[in-house]
Amino acid sequence: MARVRIADVAKAAGVSPATVSLVLNDAESRISDETKERVRRVADEVGYSPNPIARSLRTRVTGTIGLVSDRIATTPFAGRMLAGAQEVARENGRLVILVDTDGHPEIESDAISTLVNHNVDGMVYASMYHRVLPAPAGLPAGTVFLDCRPEDGGFPAVVPDDYAGGRAAAQELVDAGHRRIAYIDDGDDDRPVAAQLRLQGYRDVLTEAGIEPDAALHVFAETSAAGGQGAIGELWALPEAQRPTGVFAFNDRIAAGVVMWAHRHGIRIPEDLSIVGYDDQQLVAAELDPPLTTVSLPHAAMGRWAMEVALGLREADTASPHLMDCPIVRRASVGPPAHLGSARDPRVTD
Amino acid sequence: MARVRIADVAKAAGVSPATVSLVLNDAESRISDETKERVRRVADEVGYSPNPIARSLRTRVTGTIGLVSDRIATTPFAGRMLAGAQEVARENGRLVILVDTDGHPEIESDAISTLVNHNVDGMVYASMYHRVLPAPAGLPAGTVFLDCRPEDGGFPAVVPDDYAGGRAAAQELVDAGHRRIAYIDDGDDDRPVAAQLRLQGYRDVLTEAGIEPDAALHVFAETSAAGGQGAIGELWALPEAQRPTGVFAFNDRIAAGVVMWAHRHGIRIPEDLSIVGYDDQQLVAAELDPPLTTVSLPHAAMGRWAMEVALGLREADTASPHLMDCPIVRRASVGPPAHLGSARDPRVTD
């Protein structure tokens, strides 16, 4: 059961190990066709496959890509990014070595040096939510930033186009005929870039549609269903003429809170209130009642993109991040505002 | 910027590479204490760290653990198992090589042989939901099954104790005073072992409590909120005397459907209906209104356990799987049945 070595193949084929190596690696050489054929056949017969460790020692390529990420566990998004990246690696015969730093900088720098030490052929540095951060020390040139970008540039990076996503969400409501559109923003201490970009997209669309953004319609919520309930409660406390008929929530968890609150208060969605979320969160958005119209985060595509760049399959700009499209997912939580038509069949008046 | 090799250290310390190796590996040898001290100091000064590839070639240990899993992406549970396993690996200075087979058997067998070929020191075979499956060919002895078990045994395995979890859920309702307790079972085509075990736990608890299980209270639902809504509707269509006052749902998605349906129909939870879910699903269970009492799946602990066994840190039985406790998470969706007391302050009558 001992492994077959190159020397075994060489002996069986009546040639030297050098010949076997040259043939199997399709190296430029002057080996005759018959010999090549024979070597290949014998190698196949004995089931030879080169020891990757020995090979790496000499060639300095390991066929592995390091993937360091903060907190794989605490977000449901990680999986899709990871899976996208892993898939590309596998399709190209590479192995991914995964390190979860759990958010600890000292683990992170350890992980980076360990991976560099292990001679990974490339590296992906993934964040579990879109943000801007100082590039960790020790990162090899060409490391790809996934769902984050280094504040000083210098590395390829891919992030969701949250500005365009914010626009798409707002546009969806504007197109449905809404004029009083609220934005429930992320009110957490460490407000991410995504929130700012989405807000900007929302504002620009409103302005372009000739709607004066109303500061009272920009409220903040803790990122949770409870936060969403609080925020919509706050909005509903406004004088009726000022109340929103459409709401764009920073994310689906907040949107879920709005939906729950609406159920509680007998407010119908979308007849009385339209709502657009963000994230297309697995097992949440599609399962709300009604199913939530939302903007999806292209995690799998970002993961694929990052790995493609890491493998050199794709060129990337190191000056500015690649923006990945966030397509809107239309479900059933958006309709025309009540005054535009009958709630039973809104489309009739369109 | 060329890497420091052992020969460099040797030269700087005025000894041979052999000496350096013996010292740094704390090998049994007859090197004097002064020499040891000097070698260590020099190695530290020049920042030497051995090339893991070269070392692996000689020692045949790579410091890596292969982790093959189906579908990392499609379940939110994967992250916690992965993170648990990865954490243990990191704590012990090992690297995990991750392969997601996306459910394809041919990718799986490729992955296994690639990992074996790469000389991983151990292997974990993970499933994204608890199931029994034929052991894939080519798995090295000692491969640890995570969240699944090989149908013929022979490998260490860890799975959640779904029977005990089912008991805990039912017991929670029995203890609250319920006598008419429904089980909304998984109605998908390929019903997993987990469903059967939970059902059995539910039945046994009822029987032990002197409650005759009522076949009408065992219904099936597609695993989704919509499925849950359908199932509770079905249960509510029963004659009032036969209707359940407590519901145990196969999982939180189904439970979420029940909660939504209750909101719609003005049925109060837990005053009019108590509900217990399963999974403690991230971003779902805790965010329902009221927050859902549920049984949690110990994914992180299972991941840790599996890696500990893979690293030889823990002994494991290869004959039967290790059962991991599924603790109940008490939130606010269970209360006494209506007839036991006032809905406003149920505890008064206890």
Next chain:
DNA sequence: GGTCGCTGATAAATCGGTTTATCAGCAAGG
């Protein structure tokens, strides 16, 4: 003085490949 035993350290083999420089053999050309 020679042998033995012990200490401290090292030379060299080894792991399993890749790669470069070299070699044998043969035909052509001067």
Next chain:
DNA sequence: CCTTGCTGATAAACCGATTTATCAGCGACC
């Protein structure tokens, strides 16, 4: 006949560590 050039293949160095067998030197003992 000797050189040159070409073809087909290989010997040997190399990657960077670990590990075993060996060695030098020295003191003790008979």
